[in-house]
């Protein structure tokens with residue numbers, strides 16, 4: 001296991017997702033990263049895709065031991081930022097809220113709606129860190145929560161791979177770990193929302209608070225309870241659909257990584273312009 005103490009950027013792009021996404025890479029280096037917010041979900045795995053240094057972080061930890069509501073999202077984003085990551089791609093499994101968004105649909109949302117509860121969702125809570133520094137009160141804009149450049153890269157990569165994605169739409173993020181009731185699910189659909197997941201928030205919001213780009217790749221694994229007509233989704237079905245799609249998801253993800261801009265000039269990169277955060281390294 002490598003030791004990260006030099007402060008030299010170890011990666012420029014981060015991927016928060018399952019271990020199936022980097023398992024095939026050669027020369028992956030495992031690093032343990034400490035953060036002021038406690039431990040991330042797991043070690044970070046450093047590798048290279050098309051010559052670009054990439055940091056992979058298993059969102060749920062090895063063996064999928066962390067449910068969505070117990071993930072230390074702040075530690076995860078802080079660890080990637082500390083390694084030098086400034087652009088994050090976040091693949092996730094979601095339920096489709098429209099009949100046409102069946103299993104295997106790739107949605108690249110441009111909005112999310114937060115229906116979580118009780119999650120720590122900010123770095124700017126005014127509470128002192130272990131080293132005594134106190135963050136300022138900072139309000140970042142989240143009108144457009146996802147990186148426009150990242151979204152473009154993912155949509156183009158999917159099209160190149162003959163996997164026509166849904167370009168845009170709203171990801172509603174629920175607390176979980178249970179799935180939606182039919183009433184909840186119909187309500188989400190009636191609101192015009194596209195897909196439902198459990199991890200998109202606060203992941204994207206925390207990235208923006210660090211000035212980090214975030215792009216969601218939402219893979220539909222099932223139709224949500226209000227749309228489907230059977231017994232409701234099971235965890236086993238979700239895992240099976242994800243496994244069937246992991247190869248092409250990895251291909252699209254890696255193609256998108258290659259085409260992410262080397263120099264950023266997007267809304268995310270300017271989120272903290274002129275702002276005093278009080279946070280170390282920002």
Ligand SMILES: [Zn+2]
Nearest residue numbers: 147213266268
């Ligand atoms: Zn951006």
